[in-house]
Amino acid sequence: MIFVTGGAGFIGANFVLDWLDLQDEPVLTLDxxxxxxxRDNLASLDQDPRHTLVVGDIGxxxxxxxxxxxxRPRAILNFAAESHVDRSIYGPADFIQTNIVGTFHLLESVRAYWNELGGKExxxxxxxxxxxxxxxxSLAPQDPAFSESTPYAPNSPYSASKAASDHLVRAWHHTYGLPVLTTNCSNNYGPYQFPEKLIPLILHQALADKPLPVYGDGQNVRDWLxxxxxxxxxRRVLEAGRVGETYNIGGNSELANLTVxxxxxxxLDRHRPTAQGSRRRLIQFVTDRPGHDRRYAxxxxxxxxxxxxxxxxxxxxGLEQTVRWYLDHQEWSERVLSGAYRSWLEQNYAERRQEA
Structure with a gap:
């Protein structure tokens, strides 16, 4: 079996669902x-004997x-992380604790387990x-895209904490021989994404006919995957990647946030037209977030x-599939949008609207 940490989050849950849709090897999920x-992200697996969900901390x-x-898993895939840049600016402590300290404790637990294995295991x-x-x-408009040899230069508490975790993983390989693989991905989108991220946030706001907040001039560029x-x-890296190596995974889709x-x-206008006309009328430019990286590729x-x-x-x-999924699963969005999240969302963007 494989052991997936953070498997009830957006990317982890999609990985688990895809894994069990394609093969029968069991999955142990820790979140x-x-x-x-x-839990809703994995609800379709509630009666599936191939899947076990354990509630707990990697630390x-x-x-x-x-x-x-x-x-006795044959592989561990670590998706567990605090991942929202805005939240890391407001409260970096959780990011340090989970992404750095948590990864350290996980590595030590895994090292102890691996040291007890023998032979082919x-x-x-x-x-x-x-x-x-x-x-x-961050990249300038004409800079070459990030390769695996690009020097690290994180600019937010979130990215700094992830950089630190990457360095720990690298060190545990070079110092202790732990057989590691690292993947660095571009901006993900798709089903089950928490509505603080750009695409589900805009979908949620637009369906409610609320302002669509766009940071700065909207020309920050991301590669969408x-x-x-x-x-x-x-899955391919796990199957055939070289031990100790890093692999960048991108979508070949560089786009400005405003374009997205x-x-x-x-x-949405095609699928759910309104009498008020194009939803582009709801776009509202707000004060940029501190240290907002200009371009990733x-x-x-x-x-x-x-x-x-x-x-x-x-x-x-991909966007067409994503929009259809959210329109077909609006009850999922409503369930995850707790009162606490609504309060945080309003505070974050209300302050920026006042400053703009």
């Missing part, structure tokens, strides 16, 4: 179920070691760490050449 970790050494001893074991392109910093493509890239928001408005030639992987979705097809 702390914070605000973004959601709980006793729990993790007991799970490893009991289930030890030889075939892998620890795959899922990270982000934000660790590389459909979450199912990310999952397929991770306009595309979402147009898609992924050079994914390494994974393409070494592992013969490339994304299956164009941004147009």
């Amino acid at each position: 702390k179920l914070t605000y973004a970790g959601n 709980d050494t006793a729990l993790v070691r007991a799970l490893l001893k009991l289930h 030890r030889e075939n074991f892998r620890f795959l760490h899922v990270s982000t392109d934000e660790v590389y910093g 459909h979450v199912s493509d990310h999952a397929s890239g991770i 928001v306009e595309a979402l408005c147009d898609a 992924i050079d994914a030639r390494k994974i393409r050449k070494e592992l013969d992987w490339q994304p299956a979705h164009s941004f147009a097809s």
Whole structure:
């Protein structure tokens, strides 16, 4: 079996669902179920004997070691992380605790488990760490895309904490020999994404005929990767990636945030037209967030050449699938939008509207 940490979050849940849709190898999922970790994401697996969900923290050494001893996974995939830049600006402590301290404790638990393995079990074991392109910093418009050799230059508490976790994983390989793999992905989108991120946030606001907040001038550029493509890239790295190596996973879809928001408005206008006309009228530019990186771009030639992987979705097809999913699952969005989240959302964007 495989052991997936953070498997009830957006990317982790999509990975688990895709994994069990494609094969029968069991999955043990560990998730702390914070605000973004959601049982609903894995509800379709409630009666599936191939899946076990355990509520717990990667930093709980006793729990993790007991799970490893009991289930004896052949691989561990670490999706567990605090991941929202805005939240890291307001409260960095949780990001330091989970992304750095939690990863350290997880690595130590895994190292102890791996040291007790023998023969083929030890030889075939892998620890795959899922990270982000934000660790590389910000690009100017004409700069080449991030490659695996781009120096780290994180600019937010979130990206700094993920960079630190990447360095820990690298060190545990080079110092202790732990067989690790690291992936750095671009901006994900797709089903089950928590509505604080751009695409589900805009969808939720637009359906409610509320203002669509766009930071700054809307020209911050990101490379957009459909979450199912990310999952397929991770599966390929786990299957054939070289131990100790890093692989960038990108969507070949560099777009400005404003372009993405306009595309979402147009898609909703096609599927759910309103008497008020185009939803582009709801776009509202707000004060930019501190230290907002201008551009990210992924050079994914390494994974393409070494592992013969490339994304299956164009941004147009992926966005269409995503919009349809959210329209068909509006009850999911309503359940995850707790009072606490609504208060945080209003505070974050109300302050920026006042400043704009």
